[in-house]
Amino acid sequence: MTSSSTAYIDKPTFDELLKYTKQNADICKEMVAVLQERSDLELSYQKALSKLSVRANKINPTTGGTFLNAWKTLSKQFEQEAQSHKTISIAIVNDAIKPMKKLMEQRAKERKSADAPVDKAIKAVTDRKNDVFKAQKNLLSKTKEFESTAAGSEATKNNKGKELSQKERSKLSTKHGKTSEAINKADREYFKAVKTAEQTRFQRIITMNQTAFALQNSESAYMEEIKKIIIKFVDVLGQIIPLIRGNYDAMKNGFASVTCATDVQNAIVKGNQATPEEQVLYDCFEDDMNISLSQRHRQYHLQRKLEMLDNVVNNVQKEQKSSGGKSVDKLPPNYSYLETIQDRDMTNLWNASRFRLVCALASVNSKPKPSNPVATYIRSEKDRSGGVKSFLNIPRDQKGQATLTVSTTSASGMTVDLSVENTKVQPVAAPQNPAPPSANPIPAAAAVAAAAPPAPAPPPAAQTNTQNTPFDEDGDDWDDEPDSGEKYVALYDFEPAGEGELALKAGDSVLVTQKDDDGWWNGTVNGITGQFPESYVKKADGL
Template sequence: MSSKFKLKYYFKPSLQSIPETSTVLHWKSSKGLNSFEELRKYVKDGEDMAKQISNILQERSDLDSSYAKALSKLAAKTMKVSRESSGTIAAAWHAVGSEMETESELHKTLALSLSEDLVKPFRHVIETQYRTRKAVEVTVDKTARSLAEWRAAQAKAKKLCYMCARDNEKMKDVEFGDSKHGRLRTLSEKETVKLELNRRKSEETLRKADVKYYTYCVSAECARLDWEAATNRGSRCFHAMEEERLTQMRDIASQYLSVVKNLSQKLVQIADRLNIPIACCSIDSDLQTVVSLRSAGSNVSEQLLPDFYAEHVSNVMNRDRRKKTLEKCLNLICEDIEREKGAKIGVEKFQKALQENPKFGTDESRQEITDKLKHLRSMLAFLEATKVKVSNAVADIENKPKTESPFVKYLEVHKDKQGLIQSVLKLPSWVQDLDSEGESPSGSDSPDFIDEGTLDEGQPDSDFDEFSSPESDSEDYSHSAADSLSPKALKNTPPLQQEIAPSTRGNGGRCRALYTYTANMYDELTIHPGDIINIHDKQEDGWWVGELEGNIGIFPETYVVELED
């Protein structure tokens, strides 16, 4: 486990003990959450409509023997319910309610058919969707609460970090203040030891506070990405549920039409009048409302970047210590960038393997890879923007030119409620879908082109130069696909349980396991002596990629012997 994640779990706060502050309420009322709430309300309204339609049909079945009055009331209720909703299917049900008025004396034989063939299957679908919707809502609410709590913890850690930095600066001034003004102060040995102990304690406290604050920032961003992923998954689930509900309601309307046609000659005219509105039912047309609600959320993700005490010249701090502190922060950020780059390359290789072999994996596994890439790109944007910000702060100290970056135009700086400086990165939505679309959009939303060689010297090049133009995006992807697939790059990739035919072989031949190897990570492959493994790729670092019983993963080269065909 890396030092980053050790720190993350070591400093993880007790989220249940954090009160619901204004920061928590802010995240509960964010634009993305409001968009999801509107979609949830729309789906719930559709579910309520479906429930009322099923209740109406059941009442129709129960009251069919009493004919005229009861059926007339149901017709009025049907038209009322359908008027409260929009769309072609709701319009069809409005027409059904109108025709019920004329059927008041003709539907005695409909009771059994309506109850058994229409109402029961429809209610089963409604109940199933209700349980699914509740599960999605619980997941989204849980991630939203977690995000709000992490933001509150981040704010507290930031305040503590700044306090420790100020105290450390005061300690430094006490130690070096007299010598700075040309006055030598003679201290006793006891005072010197005490001053040294206090200085070390202050520096250690500041170091821990900085690491803790940075860890909380990263954890908060991870929580935000989890919440964003949960809302996206929930939106996709609601989309599918709405499509299923509309399809079921259309099918129920069609079945109702069939029953009416089979009754008697007196119902023929009613059935003919229902043909037109029901034939005009269009799921694609009605789903446009769902699509518009899904796209109604903010197209710009707001990422709160870490703002270190030493980063802003308005905070009093010694110049040399400011520079050293920023360089330490920069090294920490660069380590995380390299780690995320390795994970991104590994996921892209898996994505390319699935694209080249359509039989490998399912739509769900491909969607998991797409979501993982989006997660990695967002985290890389978070880290790269932080790196540029800190690098520019170092450049200001050294009186060097600042680093030009496409992130600068999307960076906003303001003060939070505590009066502390807060940097917010607002990237447009096309950045999240760049790799899947294969090109960057034109226009003012696309950042200016930047050559990889123009970045600040001595720092790793940014993966986000690929956002500059379609040509650079293509070159970066080709280069990453040609690199070797290392275990480090695979450690953060999602597990892929592939459905592969047993006879399928990889491009690298086959091998037999000599020893037992138990997977330590979910991207590794567990093998036992005698297992025959299809080899997909051989790495120079001693790890191979292979397939065993439909599972793809990595395993050590020294545990197997290659077979000759």
């Protein structure tokens, strides 16, 4: 290959070289724009990763465990990777973009100073060409003038055919001589212009070759520097690979050490150590002393509900005994370990509910409230309507078993064994043979030995209590009967003890108009309407 210092450079070749250098300048300008965008992308990615790291750090369940620890490592690596991308963004600017811009500015100045001599030489060639054309035109004009004077100097007559005088012929000869000198001068000037134009053209070739040589060397050096900058840019990108690899390895190793089964088991253990799920107790309105009820009415209902709870517990125990101690409710396969938990929970639920009723009954009877360890774990609250809701919160061990077995509390206020039979409230029994009742019905708890059936606690007569209760949810009593009524016969005499109660004589015909579950019915005798105990009447024969 011919050396660039001896190779001939003509105008087309020089123009191609200029085109190449200009193209390089445009390419480098576009490359700077691309590098700047890459730097901006790294910075944007850094901001996005930092934002993602903050969000990842907010995932912080209280259960903890190896999975959460691995996740914390991952979110930490997000932030570290973000900082790596920020470092790369800054490095691209400092190590690639800024040096390239500086080099491009320097190169633009070099090209401008190199182009000036060539531009000047090209202009000079154009000017010398114009001088040649001007001298050539002048020579042509002088030649025509010479030919015209030559014809005149040889003529003997003028245009009219008259002979020319000696003086006229001498004058024409002198003029012809002058045109001859003018043509010789014009010819010399033309020759000189052609020679100068050629010299100028060749000087332009010399200038182009000198400039081209300088451009080749400087352009090669310039592009070599650009190449080094791009290589450095690639090296900068390569620096993030080990950094990110370290981040990825840390994240992978963190999750590789996760033991999911252990985490789940630890969560279960922690859950068992926390406050257990509340059991909703059986509440009745009679143990809420804020609800206005007569003492007899409250006693009667509390005793009836104690009997009901006794029967519930008795039935549960009987069913458990008949099933060999297994849970009454069927459990899914492989969950037999829940049987003892369910049995104890159910026992605690009913006995804790019973304890509340016994305490309420003791208050009604003006007796000391019984003691029971379960009292510590009972929580009561009122809803917006004023109703009481009670909950049982007994702690559990790691196996889910309640740490306390609630004993049955007797109606006398003693804490006794869990045996329901020992603490069961005796139901009220009706007499086998009619006998006159007492004037004032006695409470059901003391009516076991009474000859006549006790009258249940009557609801207060003409009471204007607007608060609905469980037995009066809609503002009306339960089990309303049609106004026509049913015919009954009085078994005993009943002496009214309160306003609104109806007097009965044995044998009276009673038209029962309403039956309530509280043991008191409404009826009419001889046109008088009132309330009376249901146990004092029987249905008339034939009806």
